[in-house]
Amino acid sequence: MKKMFLAAALAALSGCATGEAPLDISTLFSTKNQPADTQAMRWDHVPASEGWTEATLAALDDHGQNLV
Known part of the structure; x- marks a missing residue:
């Protein structure tokens, strides 16, 4: 049973890598958030x-420094 499942999994995965275009997985699993156009501040409700x-x-x- 395990051999049949492994063979089916390998057959299914072999169709994923066609070699036509390189896959950049860094964009799929990015931990960085896109910066907002306007930063939200805790004092936005104050008139000034x-x-x-x-x-x-x-x-x-x-005089600030980038963290990343």
Whole structure:
């Protein structure tokens, strides 16, 4: 029974690799999220939040470091 299952599995998988185009699996299993156009801040509900967000992002651009 195990040999028959193994033979069927190998036959099914052999059709997956046709060699026509390389498969880049890094895009299938990426752990990185795409950056948002506008960052959500915890103070967005405050009336002056737009200025705070601009100041925060400017500070990060000036002397912040990328984590990845």
